[in-house]
Amino acid sequence: MEILVASAIGLMTATGLFLILQGRSFPVIVGLTFLSYAVNAFLFAMGRLTVDLPPIITPGAAYTDPLPQALVLTAIVISFGMTALIVVLGLRGFLETGSDRTDLSLADAAEEHVPAPEGEDAGRERGGAARA
């Protein structure tokens, strides 16, 4: 079981990292989600892997460590909220600039497209070109 869990975590982390390094916001978001899944599974396994044991201490009986489960719950809630936020952010960025590229140099972009209305049109064209 250790090998299965460990390789699953490794695979998810590798997938996540590969996707995060892509140049579009959608793969980056999916990659972040993969990474947070991997982290959650990792954190869960840190209390040692046990099968069919309650997270409650009873005298004389074996139990599984409850603390990592509490930590994972907190981590899940936080990463869920963050993922929702970054989805909205990516969407707003796409709607406002017409492009979902993540590698825009901001200072340069601001200097190259000074007038905002024109920038918006240019952005739409860029977005169209990117989609085509």
Next chain:
Amino acid sequence: MNNWIIMPAVLPAFTAAFLLLTLRHRLVAQRIVSIVATALGLLVAVGLAVQASDGVPQAYRLGDWPAPFGIVLVLDRLSATLLVLTGVLALCVVLYAAAGWDRRGQHFHTLLQFQLLGINGAFLTGDVFNLFVFFEVMLIASYGLMLHGGGAARLKAGFHYVAINLIASALFLIGVGLIYAVTGTLNMADLAMKVPEVAPADQGLLKAGALLLFLVFATKAALVPLHWWLPATYAATSAPAAAIFMIMTKVGAYAILRVYGLVFGAEAGALALVAAPFVLPAAVATLLLGTVGVVGSRSLRSLSAFAIVASMGTLLIALGLFDQAGVSAALYYIVHSSLAGAALFLLAGLVLEGRGTMGDRLLPGPAMRGEVLVGGLFLLCAVAMVGLPPLSGFLGKVMILEAVRSSASWPWLWALILGTSLALTLGFVRAGAVLFWASGPAGEGPRRRLAPLPLTAIVLLLALTGAWTGAAGPAMVWMEGTARQALDRAAYVEAVLGPTNHRSAGRGE
């Protein structure tokens, strides 16, 4: 148990909820409540600093659960000092924002209060996982503040900022998981006791966990090569948000000091000072890169952001010594660089507003209104940031130069710090000359009047840096005591786990 210890976290939390629930659409009332609450928070922080001045750390057990099982908040001179600094900065930022910045988006004051909750909590907590939670609270609020006012450039920079912090959070959790797997505890005092006793076979895992955490804190503190988010974010966000973010880099420095000075400190056995070999080279690179950025910047906000990177490098050179002289010099410099950096960013906001379509780009343009006044304030900001007398940057750098004498490579560090100071001076002189001397006659069209509140906030911050020089004697005595306490493992453990036998302290009371 001293119940005031939780006030710096509770007060902003309730203020934020109150603002959100009852005053959503009443901006003037929001401003009043926010200013009053921030001022009260500052008073509480000062009160806590007075209580902490006796040099004995105090622990607050949440829900009165005994220490290694429940979460504790710990008040000592280090956390009290940083709480006061946060309060001062927040008050100046609220005053600045109340002049109209808060009208450009929704919930500025609510987000600011939530951010204060996260920052104050991070300074107080004595539990590594709770530190993660407060980091997240602080970051969630900072995402909102960073995007305040909107705009395409800000959204794009915001996406980067959020993505980088999500990756850092994932690393934080992996580090926390590894540390828990090896030691079975996340309470900092309990960890400090257990780390030296870890079996040799597990030390590799624990070291990996500790260094992953260091990566996270280094990202927050903008250490090279993890600093790239900072110039992009700070240069794209609004002035008050950037000014309050000034304290967020210091949260990273604080976490490095707390975790690697105390838990993995000099007494941690095989893992003693596990991060120390990485701090100094990274800090040197940070200082160099920040200086190059200042010299090469094309806008005032990006120049300010790189100046912050350089100042983080300077202070981490001293902090990375992890001895009393280094830490106390770094703490003096933390206060100085937060005040001066916030003033610089607030001023960059005024310049951005005043120059109309020219923005804050470093190109000659028509003169802005109140040019002499704003230019004079810029001169003072530059003097403070570069570290020239009479403002406190000078004394801060002198203390850091004194402190690094204990390092074997001190001649190189002296040459570096003094050389970069010269280059920073050149960068600021160039910016000031272009912005305020080379400006042409005033352009046509309506020009914004300078509002009194933002000027008050900037003058207040600069006056405080001046006062920090004037009070350097007592401040240094205070910081030396703070540094001694921050590196004193036994007193911290005793405050949290009770005066039991230190060898078996892990089981609590």
